Amino acid sequence: MKQVLEGNSAVAEAVRLARVQVISAYPITPQSHIVEVLSDYCATGKMDARYLRVESEHSCLASLVGAACGGVRTFTATSSAGLAYMHEMLHWTAGSRLPIVMAEVNRALGAPWNIWSDQTDSLSQRDTGWIQLYCEDGQEVFDTTLQAFRLAEWVNLPVMVVMEGFLLSHTYEPVDIPEQEEVDRFLPPYNPAFKVDTKNPFTVNSIAPPSIYMEIRHDNAVAMDQVPERFDDVEKEFEVLFNRRYGAVEAINCDDAEIILVTSGTITSTARLLLEDLRDRGEKVALLKMKMFRPFPVELVCRALKSAKKVAVIDRNFSSGAGGIFLQEVRAALCNRQDRPLVFGYVVGLGGRDVTKAVLEEIYKATKDGDVPSDKSVWIGLREVKHAIGR
């Protein structure tokens, strides 16, 4: 049934329907509505789950590690500084091969304080071993959250469902919410091969010396490498039941394009509108939406971009000293391919600044007119600042 829901509520509905058993959370804007709804569901019996009201994000993820070792389905949500505070536990979760699902609501990192959308928080956790899936609208947020449990439990890796603060978290959209019986058909009860039990004593995560640590990490790599294929399987199952699918990447008109814009998250929706306008004007332009960031779907990206002359990667994030983070990954994916396109990079919308259709059109023009891409990302829409900036 279609309901008009805030993005945060769409996540909470998916978590309820996934029959999560332990939820642990610490409040942070703009994520808090997710766990407020879930704590209400636990309190009123709408969910048969334990809600742990922890004192910090570090304890939040640590408690879920304990719960997942105990063999139950687990969930949390966080943003920005909260995610950064979890950093140690992010590595620990993936190293433990625990299928914890987290909603990560993108928010800029301080200093200075800023609560608005910016992907640098999640992208700076790219080496922690979590699967990362970026969402474009409320329906995708709901669907991806459900899919995340199926995927995580299939490959025994944690999944971060990433959505932009306010632009998705606080925006109301119609979302199709299926019945519990339908979701149960898609997502069977969690029954892990290993769970901590006094009747079958074993040790979890004892010291692994150099003679075995590499093999354990390689197992993580093998599991991660399967993810694009497994995600495709999950989406096929999902599509049969719910008639929707997204793809690890979505390539729109890429076959005949000279210039391809690469986007993620909500900027994609704006880019879709620009794409229609430019196509109407006869421009040979296309769009590649990145949903999956970890693992980085190299093969899918290279296939989508292979016929283009130029690629413009648009980043609402920034790694100081290296540029936009999607830009780095796209360049790295293409570097060993023959006849690769020129890759231009643009930084936009940091700290929640609007990324309008006009901004994207400026990027398109700059790419069309540019001969050689800059090594660095080009910053779009910088204002002239009159006060002194320290040098």
Place this chain on the structure above:
Amino acid sequence: MRLDADEREFMCSGHAACPGCGAVIALRIFTKAMGENTILVIPASCTGVIVGVYPQSVMRIPVVHAPMPAGASVASGLRAALDMRGDTDTTVVAWAGDGGTFDIGFQALSGAVERNEDFIYVCYDNEAYMNTGIQCSSSTPYGAWTTTTPGQDWKRLRKKNIVEALVAHRIPYVATANIAFPEDLVRKVKKAKSIKGSKFLHIFASCPPGWRIPSEISVKTARMAVQANIFPLYEVEDGVRYTINYKGKQRPVQDYFEVQGRFSHLTAEDFEQIQKMVEEDWELLQRKAGDQAADACIQSSSAKRAIKPNKVF
């Protein structure tokens, strides 16, 4: 002498501890008192190494290793999972050192006991970061040398009173214990196991390399800490009812300090000052316990009979 504990051993031989390690004595007695329906959560600590390197383990009960700040939080989540599975027979235990309790693990511990999580949290206290090479922690006592309080820069700050910090959370049960008093330790473990909610056991566990003592006086040294009132044996129920469990043979603090190389730089004047500090603390504790009137006195005298130092350990 026999302990009122499980005949079976839950800790096998072949562990990786140093000779005379107090932590191992504590863990062995503790697990015998707990029995098989126990899961240990061990944050980074000496014990994390002692219990075995992959693929070997010396423990016959499940062990979940955890990051250093996360003993109490991992234990909280594990308890929640067992509850959801309907397993009410198993006791979850967080087993942490003093660094993982007094310092980096304190926030998670405070949060977990504020929620009155149903677990036993054990801090085995050897009064420094021993696993990393004897660095000062907030449990390191006044007067001690460590590798980060070297030479004349020995620690001139008091040891954090972790027991009072836990008592301030008004949890159902907080107790101190000592490897030299195994009957008292066993009784407290069993009592903790029988109580719902958060239980905190602070076990004094000597460290021969860190304290600069020969391994054969490890237990004796731990016993002297109790006799000198440096580490009194007592328990606190519901944050208010204090019971002192040992009021036996008394010693001057100097006896305790003189056998340990970590205090070898201290002078007669230092001993005098420390003796005064210890007496102040002891009087304060007695006042808290003394307010409890008759029943506390009876309990403490019966406990005293039960915990005479013995020859087995």
